[in-house]
Amino acid sequence: MAESTGETEITAERPRVERYDPAAIESRWQACWEADELYKAVIDRSRPKFYFLTMLPYTSGNLHIGHWYAMAPSDARARFKRMQGYNVMYPIGFDAFGLPAENAAIQRNIHPKTWTYQNIENMRRQLRSMGAMWDWSREAISADPEYYRWTQWFFLKLHEHGLAYKKRSPVDWCPKCNTTLAREQVVGEDRVCERCKTPVIKKDLDQWFFRITSYADELLDFSHLDWPEPVKLLQTNWVGRSEGARVVFHTEGGDPMEIFTTRPDTLWGATFMVLAPEHPLVEKLTTPERSQAVRAYVQQTQRQTDIEREAVDREKTGVFTGGYAINPVNGERIPIWIADYVLMSYGTGAIMAVPAHDQRDFEFARKYGLEVRPVIQPEGMEPLDGGSMTEAVTEYGAMINSGPLTGTPVDQAIERTIAYLEEKGIGERAVNYRLRDWLISRQRYWGAPIPMISCPECGIVPVPEDQLPVELPEDVEWRPTGESPLKLHPTWKNTTCPRCGGPAERETDTMDTFMCSSWYHLRYLSPHYDKGPFDPEEYDYWMPVDTYTGGVEHATMHLIYTRFFHKACRDMGITKGPEPMLQLRNQGQILGPDGQRMSKSRGNVVDPDEQVKTYGADTVRAYLMFGYRWSEGGPWNPDNIHGVVRWLNRVWALVLETAGAEPGPVDEKHVRALQRKLHQTIRQATHDLDNFEFNTVVAALMELTNAMSQARAKGLAGHPAFKEAVQSLLLMMAPLTPHIAEELWSRLGKPYSIHQQPWPEFNPELAAEEEITLVVQVNGKVRDRIRVPADISEEEARARALASQAVQRHMGGAEPRKIIVVRGRLVNIVI
């Protein structure tokens, strides 16, 4: 659609300018910004605050391009908010405790601390090369004693308030990492360690837990949060709330046996009971004749891994205990079985089996010849017969064979049964959660020691606050043995009891590193504060976090822990407000050029250092924003980056070559076109940066650059409108490509720094179109496009459309039945 204007293009001699050389300018500006503390965030109550946070990196040693992808666009948005007048805090730090440090230490015979702090050095250098606006004065490192002193302090607080407790229970153990794991850190169908993908096994151990389940209901409340729906859903499913009733059955011997059910209405259809093999009543219930079979089955279950046991498609197995229970609603005597499809870890570890209406119970009943008794008759279905049914019937209907509730429709029956149970005192309304308490003990060295002491006289005693931190000894043998290396240290664990003064032992396990990262956003407020975990004044000004960005993979780990942590702290009077992070946005993942997840073993890792060396930080930043939908990610494509290289080169040349241009005669039409494009770009860039749509911001700025090239060719280079466009272009580039923007800004003689300038103001009048293309359709098909004034009336639009020759031809003389006019867009003629 080349517009032939018939005008002669201006091809005046272009001033010669030096080439754009990112290497020459980037490190200079980085040093300059840092020396001037340009990004230092200081409390300023005259401006609205904005706490912008990206998930802190683990100290693995090398950033990969994925870190850049997560951080550079976030940085751009933080910078944008700052230009909009917010007082922005954008901190950075390191998640520095954890297993990889120990594993690396073992392989290379280097101390985990040395390895970690060397890595931090390198990562600081890499992070600085991005040119982000981090406030390094707020840097926090979770492995520093001045940090973990407060991690331990939080532990003591949780313990003091009954939210941390020690319990012996079967827990997930990774044989490769040689430590226990939280339920969240065991992943996938084959129940493997989240970190090393080794299948976990069960071990019975004394471990510390946090009572996250006390907050289950509150964790389901997202009303204060602007978080992505999928994350909220993941957390909702993870918490797994189900409503129903608890009902107390009794064994024939008189022992109470509690069950949980979501379908109390089917109580009259319970024809047997099933206990988990680990259920404490099993031994007592078992009759002497059944004892051998039961014992064999229990042993067999113990030997099984979780993978074998929890495979869904496996045929159900179980054995009869010989014992009987009494159904409290009808007094019936029903057999008690044990089976491994009932899990000790959910509900009460015991169920009533209603084979007619539950598929699992049905399969079990058919296999072992147990009675199937329907108690619900769905409408329009043949009368159910327990003997001939081929599968459980889960449809709703009217209740049958159910004593006082017979005839009740199921939608009322659940409520009425609960009322009946409560009235008779045999059960009550109850809620169950899938969520388990958070297991935080780790049998490893490189973590924050749990600040507890075990005294033979006084039991478990907390370390007094004034003795924190409990420092990690450096002279340890950190080879993993399955026991904490701290336990094997000759002297460290020996101490005196703070209560009685007698000899006592320290807890030798360390804390899950997710504990450290649950509160790092608080440590950034005042990383060197020593009167508490954070300075309350800083808290009051900065908290809560306004925008948080990171990967969706943390939905059921870090993000649920940190919410729990905040709420627990709120209840202890330490933090305020319902939530720690108000807005969350997830970036996608950058894959290797082969479309596979980047990994050293595949050899497809893209090293940001190399990219920066080849193209410069600004180009890498802009490409990461331009080449992908940020929330999606995708494979690294080494070809597409050339588009960004060319763009920055063109901007460089355009700005410098026109810098000294003198005003000359111009056509006002072209001036208007340039102004219009500029203000349309401001509108779009503002909107898109607010909405994390970085790719279209860059596209819009490229379009503006193209428009400016055309304007220049029309002789506008010396015109004030052109100067304004240059200035605004640089201002809008500043968040995305901070170095080149600053360099060109300074070469134009503008005041340092561009990053302290306000965001360009949008003027809707200048953005408005005077003339638009009116699309004319006949029966919904485009037949013509006509240029009309933007404010054209409906009648006029209709008339102009009907007058079109192309339209006439397609109407073939027919009368229009209906004409739809959409203001400023189209006319559709229906014949």
Place this chain on the structure above:
RNA sequence: GCCGAAGUGGCGGAACUGGCAGACGCGCGCGACUCAAAAUCGCGUUCCUUCGGGAGUGUGGGUUCGACUCCCACCUUCGGCACCA
């Protein structure tokens, strides 16, 4: 099996609230500059076409004057959960 996200040119991706599908860029083609090449600049680039037009946003249906966009069913890919009583 259940829950969720995504399917648009050769490629990455645009398209506000239902109103010109393919912005911007990569790649490719042609041209200018050059002894030549690179770089740069200009033009073109969804497919088919009898040059009138026709088809087209994973597939099939529906709603509507009009559907990438809304509804129903299905297919594919990715992610989560998985005997949760």
